[in-house]
Amino acid sequence: MAAFPTSLISGYEAFRTQRLPTEQSRFRELSERGQSPEVMLIGCCDSRVSPEVIFDAGPGEMFVVRNVANLVPVYEPDGGAHGVSAALEFAVQVLKVKHIVVLGHAQCGGIRAFVEKPAPLTPSDFIGRWMSMFTKPGEVVEQRAAETMQEFVTRIEKAAVFRSLENLMTFPCIKIQVERGKIQLHGAYFGVADGELSVLDQETKQFVPAVKPV
Numbered sequence: 001m002a003a004f005p006t007s008l009i010s011g012y013e014a015f016r017t018q019r020l021p022t023e024q025s026r027f028r029e030l031s032e033r034g035q036s037p038e039v040m041l042i043g044c045c046d047s048r049v050s051p052e053v054i055f056d057a058g059p060g061e062m063f064v065v066r067n068v069a070n071l072v073p074v075y076e077p078d079g080g081a082h083g084v085s086a087a088l089e090f091a092v093q094v095l096k097v098k099h100i101v102v103l104g105h106a107q108c109g110g111i112r113a114f115v116e117k118p119a120p121l122t123p124s125d126f127i128g129r130w131m132s133m134f135t136k137p138g139e140v141v142e143q144r145a146a147e148t149m150q151e152f153v154t155r156i157e158k159a160a161v162f163r164s165l166e167n168l169m170t171f172p173c174i175k176i177q178v179e180r181g182k183i184q185l186h187g188a189y190f191g192v193a194d195g196e197l198s199v200l201d202q203e204t205k206q207f208v209p210a211v212k213p214v
Contacts, residue, residue: 023059037060039100040091041063042064042072067084069108069110069160070164071163073133073167089171093173098183102161104157106193108153157189161187187207
């Protein structure tokens with residue numbers, strides 16, 4: 001059997017000696033009473049964008065689902081296996097979350113693959129098939145005139161947040177709770193290089209700084 005990654009062992013040792021002692025009671029409480037997070041976060045599996053780190057979240061504070069390009073599929077009760085949909089169902093129906101946040105980010109590899117349309121990495125083209133859910137049937141996404149490639153990618157990274165928020169409302173259990181004011185949907189965008197977080201203003205449909213500059 002291959003050796004377990006030493007970096008993970010070192011990280012666990014740091015956790016066990018430094019963080020665990022200060023949060024032991026919290027872990028015990030979670031093990032006995034179960035989890036009850038108010039926030040579900042849908043983020044990208046990019047290793048540079050860790051929701052728990054960005055939001056300084058402790059154990060049990062966020063129910064997190066991560067996938068390529070932080071996408072939410074449309075509601076499709078077709079008998080297939082749907083990981084994101086299953087997580088949404090659990091978060092809404094069992095955990096009774098009050099907020100669902102879709103967190104996009106800069107330099108997203110999934111979005112870059114979508115706009116550049118490279119050759120499939122494998123015959124199955126899992127990435128290409130996954131990213132195809134970003135567009136609706138017949139919808140064409142193209143670079144605008146006088147728009148640089150970087151501007152194009154950034155625009156689509158943010159558009160992916162809008163599309164995921166739109167798709168969330170195709171789930172009956174979410175739509176009814178939103179209409180009743182029981183659940184709020186939010187969009188956010190994280191800059192990897194500068195660490196800046198922007199949140200979606202529901203009225204203007206623009207991303208604005210989460211925290212005002214000092």
